[in-house]
Amino acid sequence: MSETLTIFERSREGRRAFAPPPLDVPEVPVSDLLPESAVRKEPAKLPEVSEPEIVRHYNALSKKNFDLDAGFYPLGSCTMKHNPKLHERVAALPGFARLHPLQDPERAQGALELMWRLQGALSEISGLPHVSLQPSAGSHGELAGLLLTRAYHEERGQDRHKVLTPDTAHGTNPATVTMAGYEVVKVGTAPDGGVDLDDLREKATEDVACLMLTNPNTLGLFDRNIREIAAIVHEVGGTLYYDGANLNAVMGISRPGDMGFDIVHFNLHKTFTQPHGGGGPGSGPIAVSDRIEPFLPRPQVVRRERSNGSAGEWFDFDYDRPKSIGRLRGFHGNFGVFVRSYAYICSLGADGLQEASETAVLNANYLKALLGREEIAEHLPLAFDRHCMHEFVLSGRGAKEKLGIRTTDIAKRLLDHEVHPPTVYFPLLVDEALMIEPTETEPKERLDHFADAIRSILDEAKDDPEVARNAPYTAPVRRLDEVGAAKRPVVRQPL
Amino acid sequence: MLDVIGVESLDEIFRSEVPDEVRLDRPLDLPPGMSEQDVNDHLRGLAARNTSSDDEISFLGAGMYDHYVPALVDSIITRSEFLTPYTPYQPEISQGGLQVMFEFQTAISELTGLPVSNASMYEGPSSVASAGYLAKLETGRRKFVVSRGVHPHSRETLRTTSVGCEIVEAPLDDAGATDLDRLAAAVDDDTAAVFVQQPNFLGTVEDLGPLVEAGKRTGALVVCAADPLPLGILEPPGSFGVDVCVGEGQSLGNRLDFGGPSFGFFAARESHIRKMPGRIAGETVDAEGRRGFVLTLQTREQHIRREKATHNICTSQALNALAGVIYLSWLGKRGVVELAELMLRRTHYARDTLGLAPINPGPVVREFAVRVPDLDELFTRAREAGINPGYRLGRDYPEYEDGLLVAITERRTKAHIDRFAALLQTVAA
Numbered sequence: 001m002s003e004t005l006t007i008f009e010r011s012r013e014g015r016r017a018f019a020p021p022p023l024d025v026p027e028v029p030v031s032d033l034l035p036e037s038a039v040r041k042e043p044a045k046l047p048e049v050s051e052p053e054i055v056r057h058y059n060a061l062s063k064k065n066f067d068l069d070a071g072f073y074p075l076g077s078c079t080m081k082h083n084p085k086l087h088e089r090v091a092a093l094p095g096f097a098r099l100h101p102l103q104d105p106e107r108a109q110g111a112l113e114l115m116w117r118l119q120g121a122l123s124e125i126s127g128l129p130h131v132s133l134q135p136s137a138g139s140h141g142e143l144a145g146l147l148l149t150r151a152y153h154e155e156r157g158q159d160r161h162k163v164l165t166p167d168t169a170h171g172t173n174p175a176t177v178t179m180a181g182y183e184v185v186k187v188g189t190a191p192d193g194g195v196d197l198d199d200l201r202e203k204a205t206e207d208v209a210c211l212m213l214t215n216p217n218t219l220g221l222f223d224r225n226i227r228e229i230a231a232i233v234h235e236v237g238g239t240l241y242y243d244g245a246n247l248n249a250v251m252g253i254s255r256p257g258d259m260g261f262d263i264v265h266f267n268l269h270k271t272f273t274q275p276h277g278g279g280g281p282g283s284g285p286i287a288v289s290d291r292i293e294p295f296l297p298r299p300q301v302v303r304r305e306r307s308n309g310s311a312g313e314w315f316d317f318d319y320d321r322p323k324s325i326g327r328l329r330g331f332h333g334n335f336g337v338f339v340r341s342y343a344y345i346c347s348l349g350a351d352g353l354q355e356a357s358e359t360a361v362l363n364a365n366y367l368k369a370l371l372g373r374e375e376i377a378e379h380l381p382l383a384f385d386r387h388c389m390h391e392f393v394l395s396g397r398g399a400k401e402k403l404g405i406r407t408t409d410i411a412k413r414l415l416d417h418e419v420h421p422p423t424v425y426f427p428l429l430v431d432e433a434l435m436i437e438p439t440e441t442e443p444k445e446r447l448d449h450f451a452d453a454i455r456s457i458l459d460e461a462k463d464d465p466e467v468a469r470n471a472p473y474t475a476p477v478r479r480l481d482e483v484g485a486a487k488r489p490v491v492r493q494p495l
Numbered sequence: 496m497l498d499v500i501g502v503e504s505l506d507e508i509f510r511s512e513v514p515d516e517v518r519l520d521r522p523l524d525l526p527p528g529m530s531e532q533d534v535n536d537h538l539r540g541l542a543a544r545n546t547s548s549d550d551e552i553s554f555l556g557a558g559m560y561d562h563y564v565p566a567l568v569d570s571i572i573t574r575s576e577f578l579t580p581y582t583p584y585q586p587e588i589s590q591g592g593l594q595v596m597f598e599f600q601t602a603i604s605e606l607t608g609l610p611v612s613n614a615s616m617y618e619g620p621s622s623v624a625s626a627g628y629l630a631k632l633e634t635g636r637r638k639f640v641v642s643r644g645v646h647p648h649s650r651e652t653l654r655t656t657s658v659g660c661e662i663v664e665a666p667l668d669d670a671g672a673t674d675l676d677r678l679a680a681a682v683d684d685d686t687a688a689v690f691v692q693q694p695n696f697l698g699t700v701e702d703l704g705p706l707v708e709a710g711k712r713t714g715a716l717v718v719c720a721a722d723p724l725p726l727g728i729l730e731p732p733g734s735f736g737v738d739v740c741v742g743e744g745q746s747l748g749n750r751l752d753f754g755g756p757s758f759g760f761f762a763a764r765e766s767h768i769r770k771m772p773g774r775i776a777g778e779t780v781d782a783e784g785r786r787g788f789v790l791t792l793q794t795r796e797q798h799i800r801r802e803k804a805t806h807n808i809c810t811s812q813a814l815n816a817l818a819g820v821i822y823l824s825w826l827g828k829r830g831v832v833e834l835a836e837l838m839l840r841r842t843h844y845a846r847d848t849l850g851l852a853p854i855n856p857g858p859v860v861r862e863f864a865v866r867v868p869d870l871d872e873l874f875t876r877a878r879e880a881g882i883n884p885g886y887r888l889g890r891d892y893p894e895y896e897d898g899l900l901v902a903i904t905e906r907r908t909k910a911h912i913d914r915f916a917a918l919l920q921t922v923a924a
Binding site: 015039059099180222358490 | 794
């Protein structure tokens with residue numbers, strides 16, 4: 001079987017895995033319990049497959065995935081660091097995994113204490129005093145941040161309608177601006193890779209609600225003018241939003257709150273080791289300054305003193321928040337992710353987190369230096385030549401012009417070297433961009449191997465660019481027709 | 496490594512790049528690191544201070560349910576190949592994850608009766624809110640009419656995130672179903688979407704036909720939030736002509752996890768596919784003509800269209816959706832009917848046996864609401880008996896101050912229900 005069947009194609013009438021619990025109540029006909037119009041006429045055509053065949057099916061599919069435990073995964077902006085195995089074990093403890101979200105808080109004290117402690121740690125790491133764990137992912141945190149900004153300005157009677165985003169911003173930033181009912185105003189990038197201050201001054205007007213910024217930015221560069229940027233925006237009354245996607249570079253080194261930001265989101269699935277799951281779950285808590293705090297989503301996890309005279313404290317949900325923007329989702333956020341991230345913070349502690357960021361920066365600069373050697377750099381020049389933080393961006397324009405291979409060809413050929421390609425074609429202002437983030441959990445040998453792989457791809461292209469253009473060769477499939485897929489979308493199996 | 500970089504120390508990099516005025520000049524004020532076994536024990540200690548659904552007979556539901564998660568779900572979703580990759584931006588080495596998305600979309604499409612589904616949303620209530628956003632994009636209108644039978648968290652999330660929109664709630668009638676006349680009266684030419692839920696928050700099986708008709712009268716989209724398990728026996732929302740069906744997927748093979756992570760789903764009529772939120776996997780062929788799968792219609796998405804994207808969602812809940820499709824494969828075509836029928840019969844048995852005044856006396860599945868003379872007394876006595884009686888409706892519904900919402904799953908047996916009934920006898924006495 002060269003081609004994997006779908007689970008629906010494996011279905012054979014009458015096969016099954018599930019044995020229902022015995023019916024222990026009267027077998028009242030369904031027609032006595034439901035009106036005819038409500039009863040399903042055609043059963044949902046779910047597959048009919050035995051347990052061993054379901055297991056084989058999904059095991060076979062799993063083998064068609066490249067994953068972080070299989071090899072180097074320097075996907076820029078995604079922080080593909082090791083996911084410690086302990087975390088899966090503790091997250092699966094029945095006291096967490098089988099805990100109902102509406103359990104009486106008195107009977108969920110361990111869970112609430114964990115959330116409260118995680119809030120405290122995230123507050124300290126970000127330098128901002130108040131945390132909400134509710135948002136489900138980074139983009140959800142961004143939406144929360146702009147809704148908080150809106151509530152803040154509205155309370156002050158101000159109607160502001162613009163949000164500034166640099167042209168290097170993650171796509172989620174401008175998309176969030178639109179969803180929150182604001183208009184995007186783009187700010188340019190200076191020759192050193194930071195925000196263009198003149199452009200910012202010009203665009204920072206009294207109708208600006210917020211500036212959304214990533215620092216280090218998506219070029220992997222720390223914006224050295226960050227205090228001035230903050231001052232410019234605060235002077236016109238705007239808030240500053242910190243996209244925490246790149247927080248892995250600065251834990252214990254520099255804090256968004258100290259830079260002047262009002263709102264920060266964390267990607268627990270990046271910096272704090274939640275496994276990415278092939279596209280989630282994530283979690284996107286936010287930390288905010290005092291002036292934003294009244295508007296935080298509800299409920300908030302709080303610690304209360306016992307009022308009945310008995311000693312000690314207890315943890316509770318606080319719903320009594322009259323200025324709150326309200327809920328962003330059901331229940332309390334992705335608690336299972338909190339367990340893993342809290343375990344990570346406990347494991348590393350203050351020194352360990354700082355060392356993680358330092359090592360991430362060391363690894364990125366080392367790999368940047370390896371790839372900066374002339375035989376590579378003439379084809380893949382650095383987009384901005386200065387020390388980077390946790391990631392850096394190369395341009396594939398040299399390879400395109402001199403070798404006739406594009407960034408996508410390099411990425412596809414890397415698949416044959418058993419490394420995951422970097423993020424490609426982002427940020428948009430770099431021609432043929434390759435965005436490389438090695439993370440702190442890679443040893444030197446993996447970085448060396450990556451540089452060797454890049455060198456060999458370029459060397460090979462000098463002889464025959466067709467090799468890269470037709471790659472990959474060792475993946476489960478060859479290049480896929482994405483244009484055709486979008487033209488006539490087939491998004492479900494006809495049954 | 497420093498030699499290769501060309502610096503004396505790592506600090507040289509930080510000194511040149513991070514200005515002193517924003518450099519943290521002290522260690523983080525956090526405890527020191529711990530050994531693995533100490534972290535393990537610390538977390539076990541915290542977990543032990545929670546009363547889980549293993550520790551009591553729980554009738555608590557209200558959006559998340561104590562269903563049995565089969566062992567094969569755990570076994571498959573903890574494989575590194577599913578657990579640790581990123582979103583499948585490189586399809587050639589992500590065919591496993593992409594095919595899972597395609598299978599998931601097919602299963603959701605079957606359950607909801609709608610032709611297109613995305614590959615997952617964050618969770619239930621934010622999916623409801625996202626359906627509102629789609630309706631706003633599609634109609635250009637800014638008013639939502641929402642049945643009070645829709646989950647309170649969904650209604651609140653819709654209110655939080657729908658900037659510049661008016662939201663009108665349609666009340667429930669005396670039988671705990673959406674009041675058709677009041678809903679119809681609220682729908683006008685400005686209405687972008689009408690929201691109902693099946694079964695509704697009280698467990699009432701709504702009569703969707705007339706509600707959909709009333710909702711569509713002026714060209715609004717009709718959004719139905721649904722619990723996917725009862726859809727095993729309930730006529731799918733798509734058959735009634737709803738435009739969008741969304742919902743919370745926890746009941747499909749996902750654990751309670753104190754409220755997350757689970758997944759949301761989002762299915763719609765074909766005409767909405769180019770404005771839908773989230774990842775969508777599509778079938779295609781590779782250079783040798785073999786079938787393969789890719790993320791498709793990405794021109795809807797934030798990483799391509801930026802401020803013109805139809806939603807900002809990026810990371811969603813792929814692993815939880817995988818658990819969902821494994822679970823549905825495990826149940827299978829007949830199992831999903833058998834399980835839903837079991838829940839239906841036990842729900843009605845429980846309502847009859849508990850003998851409390853029902854708020855929704857009509858057809859119910861998986862949940863029902865009753866009035867309890869002294870809820871405080873019941874909760875005190877129930878706790879002593881190791882029973883969690885359910886959810887107090889007064890928190891969200893002032894009109895049901897004495898209301899209790901009781902949830903039934905395949906894990907709540909006749910014996911459990913009878914024990915609950917016996918407890919009620921002693922409370923009454």
